[in-house]
Amino acid sequence: MFPRFAPKNSHSALGSERPIGLLAGWGRYPFAVAEALRNQGRGVIGVGIRDHADPKLADLCDHFDWIGMGSLGRAVQIFQRHGVTQATMAGKIHKVLLYQPGWWLKHRPDWKTLRAFSPQVFTGKGDRKDDTLLRTVVSIFENEGITFEPATDFASELLVKAGQVAGKRLTGKQQRDVSFGWEIAKEMGGLDVGQSVCVKDQAILAVEAIEGTDACISRGGELCKAGGFTVVKVAKPRQDMRFDVPTVGPKTLESLAAAGGRVLAIEADRTILLDRDEFCRAAERLKISVVAFDKSAIAEAAA
Numbered sequence: 001m002f003p004r005f006a007p008k009n010s011h012s013a014l015g016s017e018r019p020i021g022l023l024a025g026w027g028r029y030p031f032a033v034a035e036a037l038r039n040q041g042r043g044v045i046g047v048g049i050r051d052h053a054d055p056k057l058a059d060l061c062d063h064f065d066w067i068g069m070g071s072l073g074r075a076v077q078i079f080q081r082h083g084v085t086q087a088t089m090a091g092k093i094h095k096v097l098l099y100q101p102g103w104w105l106k107h108r109p110d111w112k113t114l115r116a117f118s119p120q121v122f123t124g125k126g127d128r129k130d131d132t133l134l135r136t137v138v139s140i141f142e143n144e145g146i147t148f149e150p151a152t153d154f155a156s157e158l159l160v161k162a163g164q165v166a167g168k169r170l171t172g173k174q175q176r177d178v179s180f181g182w183e184i185a186k187e188m189g190g191l192d193v194g195q196s197v198c199v200k201d202q203a204i205l206a207v208e209a210i211e212g213t214d215a216c217i218s219r220g221g222e223l224c225k226a227g228g229f230t231v232v233k234v235a236k237p238r239q240d241m242r243f244d245v246p247t248v249g250p251k252t253l254e255s256l257a258a259a260g261g262r263v264l265a266i267e268a269d270r271t272i273l274l275d276r277d278e279f280c281r282a283a284e285r286l287k288i289s290v291v292a293f294d295k296s297a298i299a300e301a302a303a
Helices: 027-037 055-060 072-081 096-097 103-107 111-116 118-123 131-140 172-190 213-223 249-259 276-285 293-303
Strands: 020-026 046-047 064-065 086-088 163-164 196-200 205-209 230-233 265-267 291-293
Touching: 020 027, 020 213, 027 055, 027 086, 046 055, 046 072, 055 249, 055 291, 064 096, 072 111, 072 131, 111 131, 163 276, 172 205, 172 213, 172 230, 172 265, 172 291, 196 213, 205 213, 213 230, 213 249, 249 265, 249 276, 276 291
Parallel strands: 020 046, 020 086, 046 064, 230 265, 265 291
Antiparallel strands: 163 291, 196 205, 196 230
8 A cells, every 4th residue: 555645845836936746766866856856945746656666755755646657647637736837757667567467457547548558558559669658658748738857957966977987997998898889779779679788898798678777787697607798878869868868876886796797888968877976885896897988988989
C-alpha cells in the first residue's frame, strides 16, 4: 500500500511562482532535482511511479502522491489540483516491465493513457522506442496545459564538464577504445537502441538495449573474464534533454568494478553525474578512471 503525503509547507508556491511538478522514476536523480528546486525556493509537487520511485522522496516535496505506470491521467489531475503548469521528469523507467505478463493489471492504465498509447496497445502498429513512448507521455500533459522542461534547466550543476573526472589518466590504448566506442554508441543512440557500449581492444563486448546500463556492463564482464575493459556512455545524437538523459553515479562504478571494467567514458555537458563527491571517492577506491569527453577531445583521442 502506497501512502499519500499531504503538503508540508503552506508556502509551497513562494511569491507568484507556481510549484513545479516532478514525475519521478527510479534512482537518485529525482532527489537531486527536488533538492535543487527547493534550494531555489520553488514548491515541488511530486508524483512517484509505483515500483520505481523511492518513498523517501516525499520528504522533499510539498505534496507527494503515487500513480501506476499507466495512470498518467491521474498524474495530470494531481498536477492541475496544485496549480502546476510546468513540470519535469527525472529517474529511470524500467521499460522491461511492459513485457511482463499482467503488467497492465498492476499499473492500471487509465483511459487517457490507453487512448494516447492506442497504437502500441491495441493496433500493434506503433513502436515502443524510448523516444516514441516518452514523447507520447509529454504530449498527454501538454494537451492539458502542462509543459515539460528538462530537469537540467533546474539543476544545471548536475551536468558533467569536460576533462578528467576521477582516477588515472587514460593510456593511449584506452583512449583508442573510447574513441571507437564513442562512434558505435552514437550509432546505437541514433537508432534509439541504447546509449552505452563495453569495449576492449577496439572490439565491442556488449551493447546496451532495454536491460539498462548496469546489466550491459555485467554482460560485458561475463564475456571478458580478463577484465580491464572500457564502458562508453553517450547522449543520443538528437538527445531530447527533457528525458532519458545519460546518468551515472556511484552505483555505476560499483557495477563496473564488479564486472572487471577499468574505464568509464561519458559525454561532457550531456551526462548527469549524481553524488559527485561520493562518486569520485568510489572511483579512487575502485581504481576506475572516469573521463568526460566532448567531440574535440574524441577527435584528439582518435588521432
